[in-house]
Amino acid sequence: MNENGFTQFSTATVLLLLAAFYGGTYLLTLLIKKDKEDTSGFMVAGHHVGFGMGAASMTATWIWAASFYAAATSGYKYGVSGPIHYGFWGALMILFIYPFGRRFRQLAPNGHTLGELIHARHGSSSQLILAVSNIMGSIISLMVNFTAAGALVSVLSPLSFETGVIVAGVGVLAYTLTSGFRASVFTDFAQLVALMAIAIIIIPAVLFSAGGTEVMVEGLSRMTDEQASLFSVDAIMNQGAPFFVAVLAYAIGNQTISQRLFAVREKHIKSTFVTATLGYGAIVIGLGMIGLMALSVGMTPIDGEMNNLIPQMVSTYLSPFFVALFFVLVIGSLSSTADSDLSALSTIMMADVYGKNLAGDNPNPKTMMLVGRITMIVATAAGLIFASFSLDILVMLVFVGALWGAIVFPVIVSCYWDRVTNAAFTWSVAIAMALFCIARFELLEMTGLTVLAFEVLASVGGAVVIGLMVFGFFGRTAGLVAGSLTLLAMLVYATGFLRDYGVLMASLTAYGTSTIVCTAMTLFSKEKFDFDLIRQRVGSYDEVEIEDHSDYLPEGAK
Amino acid sequence: MTNELVYGAYILVWPALTLGVLAVICGAVVRDVRRARKTDEDLV
Numbered sequence: 225m226n227e228n229g230f231t232q233f234s235t236a237t238v239l240l241l242l243a244a245f246y247g248g249t250y251l252l253t254l255l256i257k258k259d260k261e262d263t264s265g266f267m268v269a270g271h272h273v274g275f276g277m278g279a280a281s282m283t284a285t286w287i288w289a290a291s292f293y294a295a296a297t298s299g300y301k302y303g304v305s306g307p308i309h310y311g312f313w314g315a316l317m318i319l320f321i322y323p324f325g326r327r328f329r330q331l332a333p334n335g336h337t338l339g340e341l342i343h344a345r346h347g348s349s350s351q352l353i354l355a356v357s358n359i360m361g362s363i364i365s366l367m368v369n370f371t372a373a374g375a376l377v378s379v380l381s382p383l384s385f386e387t388g389v390i391v392a393g394v395g396v397l398a399y400t401l402t403s404g405f406r407a408s409v410f411t412d413f414a415q416l417v418a419l420m421a422i423a424i425i426i427i428p429a430v431l432f433s434a435g436g437t438e439v440m441v442e443g444l445s446r447m448t449d450e451q452a453s454l455f456s457v458d459a460i461m462n463q464g465a466p467f468f469v470a471v472l473a474y475a476i477g478n479q480t481i482s483q484r485l486f487a488v489r490e491k492h493i494k495s496t497f498v499t500a501t502l503g504y505g506a507i508v509i510g511l512g513m514i515g516l517m518a519l520s521v522g523m524t525p526i527d528g529e530m531n532n533l534i535p536q537m538v539s540t541y542l543s544p545f546f547v548a549l550f551f552v553l554v555i556g557s558l559s560s561t562a563d564s565d566l567s568a569l570s571t572i573m574m575a576d577v578y579g580k581n582l583a584g585d586n587p588n589p590k591t592m593m594l595v596g597r598i599t600m601i602v603a604t605a606a607g608l609i610f611a612s613f614s615l616d617i618l619v620m621l622v623f624v625g626a627l628w629g630a631i632v633f634p635v636i637v638s639c640y641w642d643r644v645t646n647a648a649f650t651w652s653v654a655i656a657m658a659l660f661c662i663a664r665f666e667l668l669e670m671t672g673l674t675v676l677a678f679e680v681l682a683s684v685g686g687a688v689v690i691g692l693m694v695f696g697f698f699g700r701t702a703g704l705v706a707g708s709l710t711l712l713a714m715l716v717y718a719t720g721f722l723r724d725y726g727v728l729m730a731s732l733t734a735y736g737t738s739t740i741v742c743t744a745m746t747l748f749s750k751e752k753f754d755f756d757l758i759r760q761r762v763g764s765y766d767e768v769e770i771e772d773h774s775d776y777l778p779e780g781a782k
Numbered sequence: 783m784t785n786e787l788v789y790g791a792y793i794l795v796w797p798a799l800t801l802g803v804l805a806v807i808c809g810a811v812v813r814d815v816r817r818a819r820k821t822d823e824d825l826v
Contacts (some may be wrong), residue, residue, distance in 0.1 A: 256826060269826045277826055281790040283807075304792075406826045413811060420804040427797045444789075454803035461822025499810075510796030517793070755825065 228440045229378055229526060231547040238381035241548060245555055246395030252414055253399045253407040262588050262766040265291035265706060266404035267336040267571040273409055275495050278488035281412035282500035284560035285480050287507060288365065289556065291373035292361040295512025300519045302459035304452025307512025308765070313467035315505035321475035322497035322694035325485035326583035329493065329638050331755055332762040338482040338635065339576040343755065344761035345638050346646035348581060353653055354635065357627045358479040358566040360648060362565040362572075365480075365619060366607035369558035369565075376554050380547065386612055392555070393608040396562045398622040399672040401600055405483065405567040415556040420507060425540065425544060427510045433541035433674055434461075443520025451519065469685075469731050470625065472692055476635050479630030480561075514538075556752040564622030567602045575738065579765060589765050597763050621655075622664065629734035630656035633688055634742045642753040644746045650710060652742035656734045664730035670723060678733055679722045681740070683714035688739045710739055 233241075238514075264270050291314065298306035332341045339358065343351035347457070370389045377388025400407050416632040431440070450458045458542025475481050489497045511534065518533050526532045538550045542708070574596045579587045662668055664677050670678070722729040818825040 229818050265824075270824070272823065274814030276807055276812070276814045279810065280807050283803075405796070406824075409826045413807075417804065417808070424801050424804070425796045431790075431793055437793075440793070441789050443783045444785075444787055459823040499803060499806060502799065503807070504802055506799035507794050510800060512794060513793045662815060765798070 229539060230532075230535055231544050233544070233548070233551075234339045235382050236393070237445070237548075238377060238383055239550075241394065241551055242377075242555070245559070246391070246398065249411050249414070249559070250399040250776045252411055256403055256406055257411050258403070261403060261406075261593065263574065263592050263596075264336075264764055264766045267404050267567075268483060268572060269406045269409055272489050273475065273484070273485060273487045275490060275492040275499075277351055277409055277413055278492060278496035279410040279503065280416045281498035281564075282318060282481070282484050282496060283503035283507075284412035284416040284557070285408075285484070285564040286314070286500065287419065287557050288369055288561035289376075289554050289558040290368055291508045292511045292534055293372075295508045296515030296518070299512045299517075300457075300525070300530065300533055301515075302456055302463055303447050303519060304516065305454050305456045306451075307458045307465065307509045307516060309464035309467065309507035310512055311505050313464060313471060314508060315501045316468075316471050317475045318497050318504060319470055319501040321481055321691050321698060322493055324636055325482075326490070326493050327498070328398070328482070328485055329490050329506060331758045332486075333490070333759065334764045335486050335762045336483070336571055336575045337479060337486075338476070339572065340762045341758060342582045342635065342638065343576070344643075344758040346649050350634070350638075350649040351580065353627075353650065354574050354631060355475050357631060358482075358572055358596035359569060360396050360620065360624045361480060361628070362479055362569045362604065363606060363610070364624060366565045366569075366603060367610040367615070368609035369562040369747060370607050371614065372558050373626050375531070375629070376535075379532075388609045389608055392558065392562070393611075395603050396559050396566065397600060397604040400563045400566050401597055402602075404570060404596060405487065408560075408563040408567045409487070412560050415560040416503075419553055419556045419560075420503070422549045423507050423510055426542070426550060427513060428552070429546060429685070430514055430537055430541055431518060434517055434522065434537070435604075440517060442521065444774060446522055448517065454749075461728075465725070466728050466731065469728065469735070470629070471637075471687055472689065473625065473628035473630045473735075476632050477624070479572055480564040483564075483568055483571060486650075487617060490778045503740065521669070524729060530736060530754070539735055544693050547588050554752060555574060566600045566603055570599040573599040575765075587765055592765060602680035603644060612706070624735045626657060626660040626664070629685075629731050630660065630738045632692065633739040636692060637742060637746075640666050641746065641750045642755065643751055643752055644742065644753075645749045648742045648749065651745060652738040653738075656738035659737045660730050660734040663714030663733045664726070666726070672727075675723045676719060678729060679719045680715065680723050680730045681736040682732035682743060683711055683718050683736070685734065685736030686714045688720065688735045689732075749753045 295307050295310040298310040328341055334342050339351045339355040342354050370392050371391030374385040374389035377383050378385040444452050448454045468767035514534050514537050518537050536549050574592045578592055578595045630653045634652050638644045668674050687707040687710040689709040691703045695703025
């Protein structure tokens with residue numbers, strides 16, 4: 225233990241663990257290495273990833289280092305229901321996207337990114353809005369994961385923060401650069417098995433070492449009524465609701481998800497995403513329980529830093545062997561997400577930027593591969609630099625989150641409604657972002673009719689979120705009914721109430737505004753788009769034959 | 783005692799569920815590998 229109460233490994237031990245992890249992962253990728261990679265394999269593994277590999281990859285990708293820390297923080301802060309209000313909604317992000325994913329695959333069976341589909345549907349401006357939001361999201365994610373590696377290494381060893389950041393960056397790049405997405409998916413499986421096995425061991429180990437269930441039940445008396453309740457309003461409004469609002473936005477805005485929707489065999493999309501939902505929920509909620517245990521035993525996070533909770537609990541109650549397992553757990557989770565982000569960024573640059581905008585009608589596969597690999601190197605360098613400077617990413621996160629919220633309705637409706645135009649897409653996102661900024665940063669005085677207007681817009685946003693979720697699974701009529709009922713309930717109960725939850729109101733405003741503008745402009749349009757054109761316009765750059773499931777019709781399209 | 787059981791189950795159900803999902807994924811990957819060998823396709 226060091227003076228802060230953490231288990232302290234020697235430099236040699238940590239370097240050995242890192243070398244074993246990244247060296248082992250690199251050796252794994254040699255098993256799938258090809259003499260000549262093609263663009264389809266590099267971007268979406270040839271569209272034929274199986275159920276097992278797909279589910280493992282989706283689960284591992286969605287679990288990043290912050291998942292554990294944030295779930296534990298939620299457990300510590302909000303008590304019994306806290307971990308659920310982090311992990312459950314995060315899991316639903318995977319679940320609720322798959323009905324739409326099947327529609328994306330039906331429209332663009334040869335696709336690699338959602339941006340390509342939107343380019344075929346609308347053109348460059350809409351596509352680039354989506355691509356930019358994807359790029360920003362992946363760079364933030366890269367930076368956060370590299371930062372987590374630096375923090376972990378510096379806390380558990382004499383090595384510096386920068387050393388941890390650099391080792392993680394170089395390690396991830398080394399095993400992803402050659403085979404791209406194929407390497408990401410293949411290594412995700414191994415990383416997930418390690419991650420799950422360690423979680424299965426560590427959670428009960430901490431529970432019983434900390435005194436077992438008896439001590440935990442005694443700890444309930446230390447909690448406030450809200451913390452001790454499974455139905456805490458505090459937890460729902462401050463943790464659950466903002467996450468619930470983001471369910472579709474995170475999924476639509478994240479190329480790591482779209483990429484897997486295009487990579488998994490079409491008939492396995494449902495099973496893959498349902499399994500990943502369960503896997504993500506179980507691991508993240510389970511590790512979040514360590515935060516609840518910390519609250520129950522009365523532990524105070526060192527330096528008031530919530531991210532210290534899990535390492536602190538593991539260091540306090542378990543032997544150094546378990547701390548080493550925890551180290552591998554975090555490195556595995558952040559690496560699996562970082563390699564997916566590198567693959568996502570390279571695919572966006574290859575397909576959306578080079579393939580659809582720079583190369584004209586004749587993209588060269590060799591140049592495309594070069595673009596992908598250079599992107600990976602540049603993105604890693606950018607991630608390392610941003611992480612080393614420990615930049616405050618809050619403002620960036622706020623904007624990216626809002627942008628994702630603003631594009632949800634235009635993206636989804638563009639795949640079902642043939643009258644939506646490029647102008648409707650673009651203007652709806654632009655106006656939604658403007659109104660989001662007004663609400664989020666209170667650029668207008670939020671009183672009287674002004675705040676009421678924003679509450680009405682936010683109510684529409686709430687209705688859109690629920691309506692789209694129901695639409696995905698049960699079709700248009702059910703979606704419209706659910707949306708209408710939600711709107712009614714929101715107008716009655718949320719007006720005069722939402723103003724106290726500024727972040728939530730601003731997020732919902734983005735959804736509501738883009739929906740209203742996009743719908744209004746579409747109703748004025750006389751255009752009729754032929755959806756079959758998307759299949760013709762989104763092609764394989766390698767001329768690979770793909771499975772034909774054109775007889776399939778997803779629920780939402782019925 | 784009942785409280786302890788419920789609270790213990792509430793915490794331990796998640797690693798148990800994780801174990802179940804791990805088993806499902808490993809089984810499915812084994813099937814993926816077999817199919818890849820049978821059809822002479824790449825696993826990924």
